[in-house]
Amino acid sequence: MPEDLRNRVDRQPTVAGLSEADLLARIFPRLRMEDSHTINTVLGPGDDAAIVAAPDGKTVISIDTQVEDQDFRLLWPNGYRTTGFDVGWKAAAQNLSDINAMGARATSMVVSLTLPVDTPVSWVEDLADGLTAGIRELGATQCSVAGGDLGRGREISVTVAVLGTLDGGRPVLRSGAQPGDILALAGTVGHAAAGLALLESDVAVDTLAPAERVFVDLQSRPRPPLDAGPAARAAGATAMLDISDGLLRDGGRLAAASNAGVALDPAALARLAGLLAPAAELLGADAEAWVLGGGEDHGLLATFPAGVQLPPGFTAIGSIHALGTDEGPGVLTARRPGDTGGWDHFAH
């Protein structure tokens, strides 16, 4: 925890003063959900493991970690302080998005928290509230937290493993795109990148207008379109993934897995970039670069056979083509042919 935040919270009770059991007793009540959310929880927290229903005999499973100073800062250059609520919400959102991207629905989460001993108890309670609110407000109507683990570390780290069900259907993989398919987007792209740029700028967060502030909010609490994944599967999507590392990089993954070419429609890109104008103008930044390289909105990128009516929430942004001679799988844009930049945890 940065020194200034450590000082700021000096008078607050920290986790150092609590046993693991005491801390769990503070967290569990905040993870309670309505019955509809716990319908898949056969056995909840309190034993060596939890038990979750898998009605069709299969469990979809993904895992994702957020680490302090890598995935979020407690204090940003523009003065914004990341709350426990933000971190909890984001942990829920990015994991729910992985289930969404298979065309599945989330059934349960387990959470492993690593906390420095000087973490305020209130920050951890706030994280539990954010997890619960994220699950509920994003519409994961049959998902709840079934269990977890607590431990110490030098930096805050939050790992969520999320379980889901395909309701007897087939998953939508990255590898099924066919030449002639429509490429479509659900949710936003570039908003979280614009928010990140604002957080890292010297424009004080409390001076932002609502039309600018919205991007900071999307970076802190992403809103993956959880209805869109199962809807895309039902509509016959041939391939799908969530955009966590940018349109170029994730589009490149879809192209590589499907051994095809992805072409982005310049008019669609211009329209998506236009949505980012308030932040781009404030910072003198390139909105299209946010659209192409920005992840963390957790929108869905999916392909559909030509002629299919796109499900609600999806708009066409390009197409799939067969690879030409000497053409490798990749993403073509008017701007940067073949470039599949974007976010990589190690090489940047």
Place this chain on the structure above:
Amino acid sequence: MPEDLRNRVDRQPTVAGLSEADLLARIFPRLRMEDSHTINTVLGPGDDAAIVAAPDGKTVISIDTQVEDQDFRLLWPNGYRTTGFDVGWKAAAQNLSDINAMGARATSMVVSLTLPVDTPVSWVEDLADGLTAGIRELGATQCSVAGGDLGRGREISVTVAVLGTLDGGRPVLRSGAQPGDILALAGTVGHAAAGLALLESDVAVDTLAPAERVFVDLQSRPRPPLDAGPAARAAGATAMLDISDGLLRDGGRLAAASNAGVALDPAALARLAGLLAPAAELLGADAEAWVLGGGEDHGLLATFPAGVQLPPGFTAIGSIHALGTDEGPGVLTARRPGDTGGWDHFAH
């Protein structure tokens, strides 16, 4: 990573030089298992989520994290260097143990790795080898790694979420112990604590005799008895949990969940302490304290109705009794009545 280890590995390639995709390409081949292990993996690594079979319509799920300098040190006072293999093995072992403790069999794991940029690539490869070897050698014959996540951090952190199946049976909970039940142990207890004491001592690791070294090995690469959990369930165990935080503390949890008293047999404790004599004599330590307070062997503590033939691997170490007037749930020993010490991540 401690400065001296950082220097030691200065000439080795680190993860800083690799993209996430490159690093995954180094890890995946080392996670490959025989077909029998992957029988439950419907969809393995490479998409947004994995898919795992849940043949009886239920998935047992647990999650656990190991953090550098909390759960292991890269360099111990006695000179032992924790290998990536050790950390991978231990991550597998302690998670497989949670599934075992429900009376279930593991079907799959997903792994989230947080790595400092100066981590040698060879150390990460070694970790993957240790995970694979742990799963295989501990006898999790239908379990493999189905997916994962990689990210950066200031300290090494390894989180595993493990999935399992009860094969249509009922789980063995902590809460089912009945007065008159036999209390039984499978696997070892106190060995890992003796190993920890040796690691933290000034007795150089390379001077240890095999009868002493065995405890260091058990601390570094625990060997939970994975056949014992399903066998206990089949034999009618009324309650069960794994001993991860010590016999007193975990016995106390069983007592509390079952609202009963646990009495440990002094003769059984003396016999368990006797097994630790080589390490206790070397360090001038109290072997019975290791038996009562030491976790991390990941043995199983289970209760069985009187008269039941204990399944292979279990030995009786005490009994369950109804609570007397003014008696709270807890563990009675000849030595320290009511004390339920042991390991707590925060309060110690």
